[in-house]
Amino acid sequence: MELVCPAGSLPALKAAVDAGADAVYIGFRDHTNARQFAGLNFTEKRMREGMEYARQRGTRVFCALNTYPQPAGWKHWTSTLDRAADLGFDALILADMGLLDHAARHHPGIPRHLSVQGSATSHEALRFYHREFGISRAVLPRVLSMDQVRQVAGHSPVELEVFAFGSLCIMAEGRCYLSSYLTDESPNTCGACSPAKAVRWEEKGDDLEARLNGVLIDRFAGDEQAGYPTLCKGRFEVEGAVYHAIEEPTSLNTMDLLPELHRLGVSAVKIEGRQRSPAYSGQVAGTWRAAIDRVKADPETFEPAPEWQRTLGDLSEGGQTTLGAWTRSWK
Amino acid sequence: MTMKLSLGPILWYWPRQDVLNFYAEAAEWPVETIYLGEVVCSRRRDMKVADWMDLARDLRDCGKEVVLSSQTLIESEADLRTLRRIRDNGEFLVEANDQSALNMVIEAGLPFVTGPSMNVYNPATLRVLLRRGLQRWCLPVELSRDTLADMQTTLYEQSLHAPVEVFAWGFLPLAWSSRCFTARYYGKPKDRCEFVCQQHPDGLALRSREHQDVFRLNGTSTLSGARYDLMRELPDMQRLGVDAVRLSPEHEGMAEVVARFDRARQGDMPERHPLHLAEAPPCDGYWYGRPGMDWSQTP
Numbered sequence: 001m002e003l004v005c006p007a008g009s010l011p012a013l014k015a016a017v018d019a020g021a022d023a024v025y026i027g028f029r030d031h032t033n034a035r036q037f038a039g040l041n042f043t044e045k046r047m048r049e050g051m052e053y054a055r056q057r058g059t060r061v062f063c064a065l066n067t068y069p070q071p072a073g074w075k076h077w078t079s080t081l082d083r084a085a086d087l088g089f090d091a092l093i094l095a096d097m098g099l100l101d102h103a104a105r106h107h108p109g110i111p112r113h114l115s116v117q118g119s120a121t122s123h124e125a126l127r128f129y130h131r132e133f134g135i136s137r138a139v140l141p142r143v144l145s146m147d148q149v150r151q152v153a154g155h156s157p158v159e160l161e162v163f164a165f166g167s168l169c170i171m172a173e174g175r176c177y178l179s180s181y182l183t184d185e186s187p188n189t190c191g192a193c194s195p196a197k198a199v200r201w202e203e204k205g206d207d208l209e210a211r212l213n214g215v216l217i218d219r220f221a222g223d224e225q226a227g228y229p230t231l232c233k234g235r236f237e238v239e240g241a242v243y244h245a246i247e248e249p250t251s252l253n254t255m256d257l258l259p260e261l262h263r264l265g266v267s268a269v270k271i272e273g274r275q276r277s278p279a280y281s282g283q284v285a286g287t288w289r290a291a292i293d294r295v296k297a298d299p300e301t302f303e304p305a306p307e308w309q310r311t312l313g314d315l316s317e318g319g320q321t322t323l324g325a326w327t328r329s330w331k
Numbered sequence: 332m333t334m335k336l337s338l339g340p341i342l343w344y345w346p347r348q349d350v351l352n353f354y355a356e357a358a359e360w361p362v363e364t365i366y367l368g369e370v371v372c373s374r375r376r377d378m379k380v381a382d383w384m385d386l387a388r389d390l391r392d393c394g395k396e397v398v399l400s401s402q403t404l405i406e407s408e409a410d411l412r413t414l415r416r417i418r419d420n421g422e423f424l425v426e427a428n429d430q431s432a433l434n435m436v437i438e439a440g441l442p443f444v445t446g447p448s449m450n451v452y453n454p455a456t457l458r459v460l461l462r463r464g465l466q467r468w469c470l471p472v473e474l475s476r477d478t479l480a481d482m483q484t485t486l487y488e489q490s491l492h493a494p495v496e497v498f499a500w501g502f503l504p505l506a507w508s509s510r511c512f513t514a515r516y517y518g519k520p521k522d523r524c525e526f527v528c529q530q531h532p533d534g535l536a537l538r539s540r541e542h543q544d545v546f547r548l549n550g551t552s553t554l555s556g557a558r559y560d561l562m563r564e565l566p567d568m569q570r571l572g573v574d575a576v577r578l579s580p581e582h583e584g585m586a587e588v589v590a591r592f593d594r595a596r597q598g599d600m601p602e603r604h605p606l607h608l609a610e611a612p613p614c615d616g617y618w619y620g621r622p623g624m625d626w627s628q629t630p
Contacts, residue, residue, distance in 0.1 A: 088490040
């Protein structure tokens with residue numbers, strides 16, 4: 001079982017590599033990948049430096065090109081993919097069927113991983129992507145329970161990678177258009193959800209209001225911790241009741257499930273968070289490295305160490321974690 | 332050629348008799364195509380595949396093109412078994428709403444159409460699907476008329492024929508989850524939901540704390556808080572070579588909506604006077620490449 005870690009910058013990449021990541025995933029500095037943030041991600045020069053650093057230490061580097069190009073952007077996306085191929089990444093992480101087709105035809109020697117944005121939630125869907133585009137691995141959306149993942153794993157024609165830790169999308173990834181409904185950007189079109197350019201903070205007396213393109217996503221009383229207004233994690237009104245109607249600010253943490261994932265033969269666990277700091281990359285990678293090493297050594301007696309869970313809790317959104325769709329009660 | 336009108340699948344959970352009554356009326360409406368099936372939640376079982384098939388035959392006998400729609404988010408082996416029954420129907424075209432359905436129809440060598448949640452964002456994707464039997468595709472809801480125009484131009488230049496449908500009226504389906512948001516509102520776990528979404532034939536309005544309509548909760552799916560309305564864009568769609576215009580079923584007022592679109596597609600644009608519909612603001616932002624919730628016209 002491999003540990004795949006995020007890096008939004010060269011220092012983050014180095015931190016993840018030093019902490020024991022088996023692979024890191026990075027993206028170009030534009031909207032060709034699903035973490036488009038100002039000042040984040042890599043120029044080609046930094047990519048080369050990062051790849052050299054990782055290679056010397058035996059860590060593989062994947063390139064995320066997992067947004068959906070429209071005709072006006074097609075040439076930009078394909079030329080970026082071609083550049084990634086020239087740079088010699090160990091794998092390309094793709095979602096769009098057109099781009100997968102381009103990669104399979106023009107760069108057949110570079111492994112293709114299906115991004116979580118490709119929305120493959122069954123072995124039938126995986127067979128489609130495998131047959132049509134020769135993918136060798138797929139990242140599963142965070143909507144499946146353990147029983148469902150077991151079924152997928154039992155029939156999958158490709159390696160599986162599942163999310164282990166980080167910010168939690170509760171909608172099936174790759175087909176969530178909520179962000180472009182409120183703003184003009186979505187994960188699919190430009191790699192942004194609830195983009196910072198649309199966020200406005202306003203003080204109203206003792207309260208702090210968080211708006212997204214003018215829409216009130218949450219209002220925090222003076223003594224409450226204010227979180228980023230991700231649109232599905234705000235407090236809204238339904239028939240007079242005000243609550244986190246979709247989801248609370250929380251992070252996914254599947255450490256308790258690690259022995260079971262290991263038993264299922266899941267090939268890789270993925271950490272979310274290219275938008276986070278180098279310290280996050282390093283701490284999360286180190287924690288999961290220790291956990292994976294222990295589960296490999298003795299899966300029967302594995303128990304997460306309290307200090308690991310504390311570290312992860314401290315790095316979580318709103319300081320809380322959940323098992324999300326892995327458990328029935330969450331649904 | 333005049334554009335076709337289609338009735339999308341019912342996105343809500345209506346009691347069986349309401350479904351049957353709705354389609355008994357729809358059989359008389361000027362729509363050419365009707366999509367049938369449960370596309371949101373596998374727990375909604377008032378209508379089984381066999382019931383949809385009976386209905387499909389009745390509607391076909393009334394002269395409608397009938398398409399069987401697949402569930403959008405596939406999660407379990409049971410979901411896949413239902414999909415196989417739909418694939419094996421032997422009579423009707425299938426609308427593939429995810430890659431599981433897509434794989435099944437392709438492996439069986441069957442023709443298919445794709446729905447709005449199938450991510451077709453560029454002509455390269457269409458080329459892949461056309462090779463495998465695509466008969467018609469539906470523009471994903473977040474894409475604009477300019478992107479559609481670019482797609483049409485490229486397809487024309489490459490001599491590819493891919494009839495296109497546009498979701499033109501109704502609450503926009505925007506997201507799918509394994510969590511049920513209606514059950515969450517009632518404080519019930521999903522596997523003991525008591526089918527509370529059936530109490531909300533137009534969904535549950537989710538508003539901001541300033542009473543702005545933001546989204547509409549419908550079981551495991553989330554829809555737009557405003558109602559998409561592209562009736563005024565029909566002449567433009569005609570110029571762009573759009574083949575079909577999709578109207579999404581609502582519990583009230585649907586006959587009038589269809590009648591208006593029928594007039595509009597024949598060049599007789601109806602006046603804007605209110606219909607008896609669930610109360611919601613209009614929107615058309617996506618069509619103009621703006622935030623989906625925006626509305627271009629003054630009231």
